[in-house]
């Protein structure tokens with residue numbers, strides 16, 4: 001069956017594109033559209049054409065199967081030009097989303113109608129490329145320079161009312177979009193037609209405008225947004241054809257760049273992670289309410305994440321006072337979300353009003369899932385699991401947020417072990433996307449599927465992790481920090497290591513990050529392991545913590561923070577404390593430092609993979625990107641070092 005069928009409504013042809021699931025522009029779709037233009041142009045009974053799409057969306061972008069492949073004719077820019085040049089004017093009827101090439105096709109049409117719930121945009125920069133079929137050239141002609149720059153450099157979609165306000169579309173429709181588009185086309189094509197978008201004039205801006213925008217975008221350190229900006233600038237300064245040639249050349253060059261390859265890798269890894277093949281056909285359980293035990297740093301964040309996803313939460317603390325503190329902490333998160341425009345003030349108030357915080361475990365009698373986030377202490381956690389087993393329904397899923405303890409030991413003896421699972425959130429839990437999902441040996445597949453489904457509902461990136469100390473992410477972190485300390489021992493200054501990693505694309509270097517989070521957490525964990533008789537070598541961080549240097553909170557860690565400030569200053573005290581552990585040596589170039597540290601992460605990743613703790617190198621990359629700030633445009637440590 002063809003992807004395109006033609007209906008006739010009097011003199012108006014309705015071209016219906018049907019290429020499930022989202023009408024991606026495959027080579028077949030391009031051919032079919034080209035053929036339709038030719039056929040309808042030659043049809044004397046047809047005056048105008050409406051393009052509608054079947055299913056849940058208009059054309060939502062390129063066909064991911066063609067990513068990274070050589071382009072196949074007819075090329076999209078030629079198709080958009082052919083639609084624009086059609087003797088019978090085309091009207092795009094947009095529902096769902098018109099993204100990337102889909103929006104470019106709409107821009108080639110003479111008219112655009114949009115469903116009030118739809119959105120349009122150019123997400124290309126997220127894949128390390130720019131629009132390649134006139135997005136940067138036609139958009140400023142239609143919607144102005146500011147809107148074009150924002151759309152192509154941010155990748156953020158624009159909702160229908162905004163698209164109408166910007167002039168990207170001619171009319172917004174609620175209800176029968178096809179009917180409205182046919183009537184619109186019939187009436188608008190009676191008289192003189194508006195100029196095609198390519199023939200419309202475009203404004204210009206002074207150099208200062210472009211340099212300011214450039215400076216803003218340079219901070220992110222990614223090539224595609226800068227190149228997209230450059231393409232819009234060209235579109236305002238040279239002829240339409242020259243601008244098109246520049247856009248196409250830029251698109252093709254970026255498409256073959258390492259950055260685009262890395263971002264494609266992440267794109268496919270994310271898609272696969274959200275729908276793990278091993279759980280195909282396993283139906284998740286519904287989760288209508290959740291209990292969280294412990295309302296400290298993690299518990300408060302987890303409760304907020306759940307509540308903001310529309311899931312009612314009951315939070316348990318040790319006593320009434322702690323419960324009140326937890327309520328205030330979660331409410332502050334809601335208020336923060338409201339201040340950032342993620343919730344309205346009224347929604348924040350309503351969520352806060354609905355949140356139940358109590359010291360009475362009996363309040364968990366109805367929950368479908370309980371997540372413990374109490375102190376990282378085996379005895380405390382075991383007591384909590386005993387309480388949960390007592391008060392929760394026998395089929396309620398029981399989860400632990402432990403970072404380092406063995407989940408099998410936490411819940412020993414708890415009846416119905418098929419409902420036990422590790423759900424390892426990252427701090428702050430309402431912000432960080434990563435969720436490590438740790439099945440126990442007896443965890444039922446439907447419980448695992450439920451955990452993945454919950455991650456999706458929370459907007460998290462789920463990755464299965466096997467049981468070992470630190471699971472995937474913290475285990476790699478440990479190796480990364482050890483490698484960073486090795487560099488110090490070789491005489492590389494603390495600040496040089498941090499600067500190299502910032503230059504690589506991390507927001508913070510390993511030592512700055514430890515100072516922010518506190519050196520004591522990892523220290524206590526090492527001490528606990530030593531107390532158990534395990535052989536844990538003394539780290540440089542141990543020396544600092546023993547000297548009272550726990551990070552910013554104590555006014556000093558790897559750096560000094562004079563007057564309680566946050567500005568790190570190289571520390572003489574640290575130099576003295578570590579003097580006999582540090583050799584004098586040559587300081588490697590920043591690239592070599594980054595290569596060594598990322599190499600260490602990838603080495604640990606390879607071991608983790610070999611042990612079956614992670615299912616794929618790509619999932620290790622997701623852990624680092626979504627949990628530890630690894631730059632997305634570098635694809636993760638495994639991809640970057642050529643191991644996945």
Ligand code: NAD
Pocket residue numbers: 293294295296297298299316317318322373374375376377380384401402403404424425426427
């Ligand atoms: P926290 O000390 O901030 O909070 C723990 C909370 O649990 C406290 O508010 C305490 O009052 C409460 N609590 C203790 N015993 C309780 C009990 N029996 N019943 C009810 N409440 C009880 O600790 P945190 O940083 O939120 O860590 C909690 C867990 O999350 C730990 O297992 C930790 O390893 C893990 N974790 C922490 C981080 C992090 O970055 N902080 C990240 C991931 C996982």
